[in-house]
Amino acid sequence: MSQDVKLIQLLSDGRFHSGEELGSILGVSRAAVWKMLRSFAALGLCVQAVPAKGYRLQEPLELLDGALIQSVLSPRAKRLLSELELLSTVDSTNRHAQRAAAQGAKSGYVCIAEHQSAGRGRRGRTWISPFGANLYLSVYRRFHLSFAALAGLSLAVGVAVLKALHHTDLSGMGLKWPNDILWEGRKLGGVLVELTGEASGPCDVVVGVGLNVRMPKGAGEEIEQPWVDVRTIAGGRSISRNHLGGLVLQELLTGLEDFEQLGFEGFRADWLRWDLAKGKEVELRLNDKVVYGRALGIDSSGALLLDERGTVHTYNAGEVTLRVRDDTVA
Ligand code: BTN
Numbered sequence: 001m002s003q004d005v006k007l008i009q010l011l012s013d014g015r016f017h018s019g020e021e022l023g024s025i026l027g028v029s030r031a032a033v034w035k036m037l038r039s040f041a042a043l044g045l046c047v048q049a050v051p052a053k054g055y056r057l058q059e060p061l062e063l064l065d066g067a068l069i070q071s072v073l074s075p076r077a078k079r080l081l082s083e084l085e086l087l088s089t090v091d092s093t094n095r096h097a098q099r100a101a102a103q104g105a106k107s108g109y110v111c112i113a114e115h116q117s118a119g120r121g122r123r124g125r126t127w128i129s130p131f132g133a134n135l136y137l138s139v140y141r142r143f144h145l146s147f148a149a150l151a152g153l154s155l156a157v158g159v160a161v162l163k164a165l166h167h168t169d170l171s172g173m174g175l176k177w178p179n180d181i182l183w184e185g186r187k188l189g190g191v192l193v194e195l196t197g198e199a200s201g202p203c204d205v206v207v208g209v210g211l212n213v214r215m216p217k218g219a220g221e222e223i224e225q226p227w228v229d230v231r232t233i234a235g236g237r238s239i240s241r242n243h244l245g246g247l248v249l250q251e252l253l254t255g256l257e258d259f260e261q262l263g264f265e266g267f268r269a270d271w272l273r274w275d276l277a278k279g280k281e282v283e284l285r286l287n288d289k290v291v292y293g294r295a296l297g298i299d300s301s302g303a304l305l306l307d308e309r310g311t312v313h314t315y316n317a318g319e320v321t322l323r324v325r326d327d328t329v330a
Helices: 003-011 019-026 030-043 066-071 075-080 093-102 153-166 241-262 265-273
Strands: 047-050 054-057 083-090 109-116 135-143 173-176 180-183 186-197 203-211 281-285 290-298 304-308 311-315 321-324
Touching: 003 019, 003 030, 003 054, 019 030, 019 054, 030 047, 066 083, 066 241, 075 241, 083 093, 093 109, 093 135, 093 186, 093 203, 109 241, 135 241, 153 173, 153 180, 153 186, 153 203, 153 241, 153 265, 203 241, 241 265, 265 290, 281 304, 290 311
Parallel strands: 083 109
Antiparallel strands: 047 054, 109 135, 135 203, 173 180, 180 186, 186 203, 281 290, 281 321, 290 304, 304 311
């Protein structure tokens, strides 16, 4: 374990610790402690320094705990998990999972990080990923299906995340096509699915999920769209990040296997149940144009059905952005 991670662990209780105490536990000088603490800003951690009291984190942290996460998994999900790797900091869990797969990790490999330095969203966006605050996780799975058969997978992953959230007492969350997880028009989480392989299969798939759990204010200010976190939805109550991570992993591992067996049909009814745009006037931004219409849900492959002045058109998820033209859904 690096000195930085040890120092974060010491501070994770949210209490004051003197530079002297921290230095003596780590076996370094007070100046070295101060230097490390200053570098934490880059991780999105806010350290307060108060004369005569010492240093503390603005808020206590619940660090990732593999045993706690796995304790939530059913026997079936445990069988589907080949490895769970916890990372302190990484560029992107999706990239890390892709590298792991290229180096021989087995299908069912999962990584979860405390912090991403280059977290990636859809359409080339950055996913703001401060240390210890939210969930950033990726699952690698090999599918014996063609690219075409995987068309609805990213929507199915959205369904899996919503199911996980519904195992808590939170309510009001829904899906915006293809897979944005929203609450009252604000983004709670997102899904990034990346495929490699032969068009006819098999395909190596990395499924990345980001879920805002307890976004610090400073980090939240960097997000370019309306957002929300689990803590806000829970009315300020803190919900265990490890428990939530376990719930998400449970639904993802089993959901990906279900998808291989049932295809998107097995998820469509749930997706429609949580569709936030159904019946609303929407704007669809394609690469070269914008189209307007009324959202009619999705077809059996997960493509969006749009009523454009009486004619129904279908659109596949890809580099497409959907906006709902009223202020209840972003
Ligand atoms: C979106 O733009 O809605 C998708 C966001 C996906 C973010 C997650 S966080 C874990 C995984 N690693 C990444 O770099 N991105 C995904």
